[in-house]
Amino acid sequence: MVLEEQFSGGRMVFSENTYQKISRILFELNTRLKSTVCIFADMNGYAIDYNGDTKNMNINSFTAVAAGNFSASNEMSRHISGEANFQHVFLEGTEKNVYMCSVSEDYLMIVVFGRSVSIGFVRLLTHHAVAKLSQYLDGLRASSRQVHHFLDAEFRNKLDIELDRAFRLF
Amino acid sequence: MHIDWKKQEIVFKIVYFGPGLGGKTTNLEYIHSKINPALRSELISFKTKQDRTLYFDFLEIGLAPINGKKPRFHLYTIPGQAQYGFGRKLVIGGVDVIVFVADSQKARMKENVDSLYDLEEKLRLHHRSLANTPWLMQYNKRDLPHIAGIDALQDRLNSMRVPFIEAVATEGIGVFDTLKQAIRLALLQTDQKKS
Numbered sequence: 001m002v003l004e005e006q007f008s009g010g011r012m013v014f015s016e017n018t019y020q021k022i023s024r025i026l027f028e029l030n031t032r033l034k035s036t037v038c039i040f041a042d043m044n045g046y047a048i049d050y051n052g053d054t055k056n057m058n059i060n061s062f063t064a065v066a067a068g069n070f071s072a073s074n075e076m077s078r079h080i081s082g083e084a085n086f087q088h089v090f091l092e093g094t095e096k097n098v099y100m101c102s103v104s105e106d107y108l109m110i111v112v113f114g115r116s117v118s119i120g121f122v123r124l125l126t127h128h129a130v131a132k133l134s135q136y137l138d139g140l141r142a143s144s145r146q147v148h149h150f151l152d153a154e155f156r157n158k159l160d161i162e163l164d165r166a167f168r169l170f
Numbered sequence: 171m172h173i174d175w176k177k178q179e180i181v182f183k184i185v186y187f188g189p190g191l192g193g194k195t196t197n198l199e200y201i202h203s204k205i206n207p208a209l210r211s212e213l214i215s216f217k218t219k220q221d222r223t224l225y226f227d228f229l230e231i232g233l234a235p236i237n238g239k240k241p242r243f244h245l246y247t248i249p250g251q252a253q254y255g256f257g258r259k260l261v262i263g264g265v266d267v268i269v270f271v272a273d274s275q276k277a278r279m280k281e282n283v284d285s286l287y288d289l290e291e292k293l294r295l296h297h298r299s300l301a302n303t304p305w306l307m308q309y310n311k312r313d314l315p316h317i318a319g320i321d322a323l324q325d326r327l328n329s330m331r332v333p334f335i336e337a338v339a340t341e342g343i344g345v346f347d348t349l350k351q352a353i354r355l356a357l358l359q360t361d362q363k364k365s
Contacts, residue, residue, distance in 0.1 A: 019176060042264070043263065044183065044263045044264035045228075045244070046172050046181060046183075046244070046264070048172075048174075058211050058212070058230075060211065060230050060242075060244070061211045061212065061214055061228060061230060064214070064228045064230075064244065064246075065214060065228070067260075068216075068225050068226060068260060068261075071260040072225065072260075075260075150237055150239060151180070151357055154237070155236055155237060155239075155357070156354065156357050156358075158236045158237070159233070159236055159241060159353065159357070160350065160354075162233045162234060162236060162241075163233070163346075163349075163350055163353065166205055166206055166209050166231070166233060167204065167205060167346045
């Protein structure tokens with residue numbers, strides 16, 4: 001078990017095997033597109049995995065903002081059509097562009113790419129990657145609750161000390 | 171909470187909720203200014219020209235590994251103004267702990283109560299409620315004149331008797347205590363789920 005998270009529809013458990021599949025899909029997508037970075041995230045703004053160059057960006061902050069942007073776009077959709085049906089969002093910049101699309105409702109694929117790559121190509125390949133991802137994810141809903149044995153009293157005490165240390169420093 | 175076994179990370183989502191101008195962003199700004207920059211991200215804010223939160227504020231704190239696991243905390247504030255309700259719905263998804271930042275001024279009691287109802291409503295949209303979500307109360311602006319007494323605030327806003335902390339966020343009073351308490355609640359909830 002590699003990653004687990006709670007959703008309204010139940011707890012999602014990512015197996016080692018699934019995680020590897022996601023990583024491989026991101027690697028293939030990023031390589032074929034020659035994009036800057038491809039991020040697989042949840043709709044709450046948590047970056048689950050990514051592939052590419054993240055030297056000049058804080059991946060977690062960027063993903064949180066991207067998820068907010070996608071959600072805001074769907075709110076716009078609700079206003080004009082009564083339902084959230086914007087499946088894709090494309091943001092065009094002078095140097096970098098961002099393409100986002102939903103994956104199985106709870107997840108988001110974010111592709112950051114440069115001017116040399118056409119949006120049509122990005123859409124096409126991302127669509128294929130998302131179809132593969134959706135196939136894997138649909139079978140992963142799990143009702144069993146995992147036990148976090150390491151989050152015990154000892155962990156809490158050490159965390160308290162770390163927090164005090166972090167807050168005292170400045 | 172997300173546990174990423176590959177990266178050995180535990181990520182908690184903490185949301186500061188409450189009425190507009192109650193001090194939610196001030197809490198994050200203080201934390202951002204006082205914590206070691208090596209341990210935190212930049213504070214991301216979407217603000218209107220009037221300096222009001224539009225979507226949310228976001229701050230990430232990452233601590234040194236504990237027993238091999240890196241704790242990370244994603245801190246969000248919600249937009250307090252009524253017209254930005256969708257932003258509140260968005261941010262509340264997947265929350266581990268909620269800090270309700272109440273404005274202690276007597277004149278703001280109605281806004282506090284309305285915001286608490288709004289919180290219940292937003293949680294319901296995610297199939298949750300205040301009864302099954304860890305949360306605590308921060309009574310902010312305790313330095314101002316014409317504030318309600320703690321007993322009065324507790325009676326009106328905290329019938330569930332969740333933990334509360336008095337604060338003056340502009341001076342940092344109670345800010346870290348609130349965050350520490352929020353983190354404790356998140357961990358306790360996890361511990362309770364084990365049993």
